[in-house]
Amino acid sequence: MNQFYLFMVPISILALVIAAKIASIVLDYAPFSYPNARIMAKQGKLLSKTKFEELAEAHSLDEIVSMLKETEYTDYLSEYVGEDYTISKIERALNTHLASIYDQIYSISPNKVKPVFEVLLKRWDIENIIRTLRCIRANKDPREYLIKIGTFSDAQREQLAKAQSAEEVAMSVTSEFEHLLGSMQDEELVKIENELLYDYYSSLWEYLENTRDKNLKLLKTFFGLQIDIINIMAALRINVMEEREEVAQDFLPVTYMVSHESLKSIATADDISMVISVLEKTPYADLFNDLVPKYEEHRNISVFEQALNDMLISHGKEISTLNPLGIGPSIGYLAQKQAEIRKLKTIIIGSYERIDPERIKEMVGVS
Numbered sequence: 001m002n003q004f005y006l007f008m009v010p011i012s013i014l015a016l017v018i019a020a021k022i023a024s025i026v027l028d029y030a031p032f033s034y035p036n037a038r039i040m041a042k043q044g045k046l047l048s049k050t051k052f053e054e055l056a057e058a059h060s061l062d063e064i065v066s067m068l069k070e071t072e073y074t075d076y077l078s079e080y081v082g083e084d085y086t087i088s089k090i091e092r093a094l095n096t097h098l099a100s101i102y103d104q105i106y107s108i109s110p111n112k113v114k115p116v117f118e119v120l121l122k123r124w125d126i127e128n129i130i131r132t133l134r135c136i137r138a139n140k141d142p143r144e145y146l147i148k149i150g151t152f153s154d155a156q157r158e159q160l161a162k163a164q165s166a167e168e169v170a171m172s173v174t175s176e177f178e179h180l181l182g183s184m185q186d187e188e189l190v191k192i193e194n195e196l197l198y199d200y201y202s203s204l205w206e207y208l209e210n211t212r213d214k215n216l217k218l219l220k221t222f223f224g225l226q227i228d229i230i231n232i233m234a235a236l237r238i239n240v241m242e243e244r245e246e247v248a249q250d251f252l253p254v255t256y257m258v259s260h261e262s263l264k265s266i267a268t269a270d271d272i273s274m275v276i277s278v279l280e281k282t283p284y285a286d287l288f289n290d291l292v293p294k295y296e297e298h299r300n301i302s303v304f305e306q307a308l309n310d311m312l313i314s315h316g317k318e319i320s321t322l323n324p325l326g327i328g329p330s331i332g333y334l335a336q337k338q339a340e341i342r343k344l345k346t347i348i349i350g351s352y353e354r355i356d357p358e359r360i361k362e363m364v365g366v367s
Helices: 002-043 049-056 061-068 074-080 087-108 111-138 154-162 166-172 175-182 189-210 214-239 260-267 272-278 284-298 302-322 328-352 357-364
Strands: none
Touching: 002 087, 002 328, 049 061, 049 328, 049 357, 061 074, 061 087, 061 328, 074 087, 087 111, 087 328, 111 154, 111 166, 111 175, 111 189, 111 214, 154 166, 166 175, 175 189, 189 214, 214 260, 214 302, 214 328, 260 272, 272 284, 284 302, 302 328, 328 357
């Protein structure tokens, strides 16, 4: 009998350990069950390749809007576009839709990941600040351009819309933005926008660097790729410019797999082979190497931008597949939705500029 008890003790301990582990997993993932069900339903509304092909073949902006009114964009197009088919109004409708997606995901997300979505929502605060400053300089009413999403309250957005100067804009916003704007009122708008974005990505990266939550660590890999893409494309744009002074000012203050020194090397590289050499120890090298023939044909860095964005989407989908019970579906869906909006904007501009439909399809990756 004693031998039996001696045999059962370790088994009982093992069973308790397994039970505790299972309970921990359930506690970790249970809060995501409802949000992920909602997100799966939203994924079913993403535009198909066939729909993008049809949109690319449209003959006018009103035809594109008419086709999009058959999708989940209909309410936003009706509110912001109506019968006035202009690029700016269509883009406003698309931007508002994307912003509302972030807001919806934030509202249904578990409390433990809400802080990171609050940081992400600040991107729309920056967009509203920049839109207000542009309107002031162009003598336009900001109310027609502000997006009703972000961390600003309705009262703050209303005060922002009434601003008559950069100083009044600074007084309308929260203290973190007021500090930045207060010291940059006389700067060029592009410099103000860059400084706000630099601060945004610094805050986001600091939050992700310090988190211990395994769900948020997945976000770090996703936004790390996004940061690399922004920096790499900035370096490539500098490379094709005649003036290359003070190149470091054009990069985000944070990096992921491509250091600031590497970015400077890309910005001053003599040819694409040198760029690939700089990226050699990163996952971007093979991508660039495969695209050399296409780049040599068009001599346009947009071929790299499209491929890098596709890589980001694929990574988002991969995270969704590998982490289907946690934050994975949110990351995958947001990546796909951002890409969808970007493709729609490309199609709209392409249609307006009478670009050949086959070329538009190529630009959005559906050819």
